Amino acid sequence: MTTLEAGAGPRPIDRRLRRAALLIAPGLAIQAATLGSSHPLAFIVFMFPGGFLVAAGIVLFLWAIASA
Amino acid sequence: MAGMALAVTALIVLAIALIAVVALRPNLTAARGGKVLAFLAFFLLPVLGTVFALEAHLDRSKSTEFCLSCHVMEPYGKSLRIDSADFVPAAHFQNRRIPRDQACYTCHTNYAMFGGFKSKIRGLRHLYINYIGTMPKKIELYEPFLNRECLHCHAGARGYVESEGHEDQLEDFAAEKTSCIECHSDVHDVANLAKHAVWKEGKP
Numbered sequence: 001m002t003t004l005e006a007g008a009g010p011r012p013i014d015r016r017l018r019r020a021a022l023l024i025a026p027g028l029a030i031q032a033a034t035l036g037s038s039h040p041l042a043f044i045v046f047m048f049p050g051g052f053l054v055a056a057g058i059v060l061f062l063w064a065i066a067s068a
Numbered sequence: 069m070a071g072m073a074l075a076v077t078a079l080i081v082l083a084i085a086l087i088a089v090v091a092l093r094p095n096l097t098a099a100r101g102g103k104v105l106a107f108l109a110f111f112l113l114p115v116l117g118t119v120f121a122l123e124a125h126l127d128r129s130k131s132t133e134f135c136l137s138c139h140v141m142e143p144y145g146k147s148l149r150i151d152s153a154d155f156v157p158a159a160h161f162q163n164r165r166i167p168r169d170q171a172c173y174t175c176h177t178n179y180a181m182f183g184g185f186k187s188k189i190r191g192l193r194h195l196y197i198n199y200i201g202t203m204p205k206k207i208e209l210y211e212p213f214l215n216r217e218c219l220h221c222h223a224g225a226r227g228y229v230e231s232e233g234h235e236d237q238l239e240d241f242a243a244e245k246t247s248c249i250e251c252h253s254d255v256h257d258v259a260n261l262a263k264h265a266v267w268k269e270g271k272p
Contacts, residue, residue, distance in 0.1 A: 032080040
């Protein structure tokens with residue numbers, strides 16, 4: 001018989017941090033990829049998928065630490 | 069410019085690496101050092117990376133290459149190679165009176181307070197129109213071309229002050245009472261590009 005110890009499972013903040021990571025890391029990767037081009041489309045991709053993902057991830061991170 | 073992009077890329081790669089560490093080992097954040105690491109990885113570095121990358125993009129948006137990326141601007145790029153000293157943009161471009169790599173921006177930005185900011189807002193509008201909106205049939209300036217933009221460079225220059233026809237009107241030019249364009253009226257002339265000889269060197 002196993003006994004579950006209190007606090008042994010993932011904390012809610014851990015899940016939120018992972019979700020924030022899944023938003024921020026791809027967003028930053030997209031932003032870095034656009035730095036190689038001077039085309040206007042590169043700027044749009046930087047702003048919209050890139051900037052949006054990073055902003056959403058940062059908000060999620062701040063929410064995670066505020067609610068912890 | 070390339071150095072700036074490289075530095076921003078390095079900052080972003082560092083942020084992604086730290087994010088991966090915290091995401092894979094979230095229990096690190098139980099300790100004080102882990103909390104600082106998470107703050108760096110999830111907040112400070114992404115914000116700095118985004119701000120510096122935005123700065124790099126905005127700086128590139130001043131480039132002639134950027135402006136001429138839109139098909140509608142191609143004739144204006146070609147007009148910079150009209151082989152005639154009478155055409156103001158062509159003469160400025162070919163004689164390096166303006167930096168060739170920022171030819172459009174140098175003359176079409178607004179040399180007043182917040183002019184650079186306004187130019188960038190206009191640029192965003194142009195992106196919207198180019199990709200999503202409706203292109204106007206005729207490309208026109210938002211407002212008449214002001215002497216202020218010419219005088220940003222020419223004011224006080226000997227070639228301008230002592231030039232015949234300028235000497236007695238300097239105050240009028242400065243006060244925008246007489247437009248530079250009234251005499252120097254040959255500008256891009258995109259409607260008649262085919263009629264002009266083309267300077268072969270120095271592609272925009």
